[in-house]
Amino acid sequence: MPMPGWWGHLNSRVFTPRAFKSGKRVVLTHVGRSSGMPYRTPMEAHPVQGGYLVHGLGSDWVRNVLAAGHARLAVDGEEVELVAPRVVGEEEALAALGVVVGRPKSLRITEFLRMDLA
Numbered sequence: 001m002p003m004p005g006w007w008g009h010l011n012s013r014v015f016t017p018r019a020f021k022s023g024k025r026v027v028l029t030h031v032g033r034s035s036g037m038p039y040r041t042p043m044e045a046h047p048v049q050g051g052y053l054v055h056g057l058g059s060d061w062v063r064n065v066l067a068a069g070h071a072r073l074a075v076d077g078e079e080v081e082l083v084a085p086r087v088v089g090e091e092e093a094l095a096a097l098g099v100v101v102g103r104p105k106s107l108r109i110t111e112f113l114r115m116d117l118a
């Protein structure tokens with residue numbers, strides 16, 4: 001299940017500006033699928049073997065990354081190139097993480113985006 005639309009609006013208006021100011025969040029750089037403009041989206045990204053796992057399906061940035069087939073992720077001051085974005089289910093995501101990661105039950109996230117290191 002994708003993230004609810006209200007969460008995306010709240011995130012972009014409240015949490016995103018705070019994340020850029022703090023400088024402590026991971027930032028995904030991607031290209032708009034229609035505009036071709038670069039965008040930066042702060043998020044939580046979980047390292048997994050050979051890449052990263054994120055949640056946020058249903059968001060514009062996810063559609064942008066899927067359409068482009070690649071993105072860059074700034075982690076701890078370094079950028080990594082990510083390729084082969086694909087939607088994976090909760091079972092595969094948790095298996096890739098190798099641990100039980102709590103998620104807000106109210107968001108009912110069951111799909112994730114997995115991307116491989118280039």
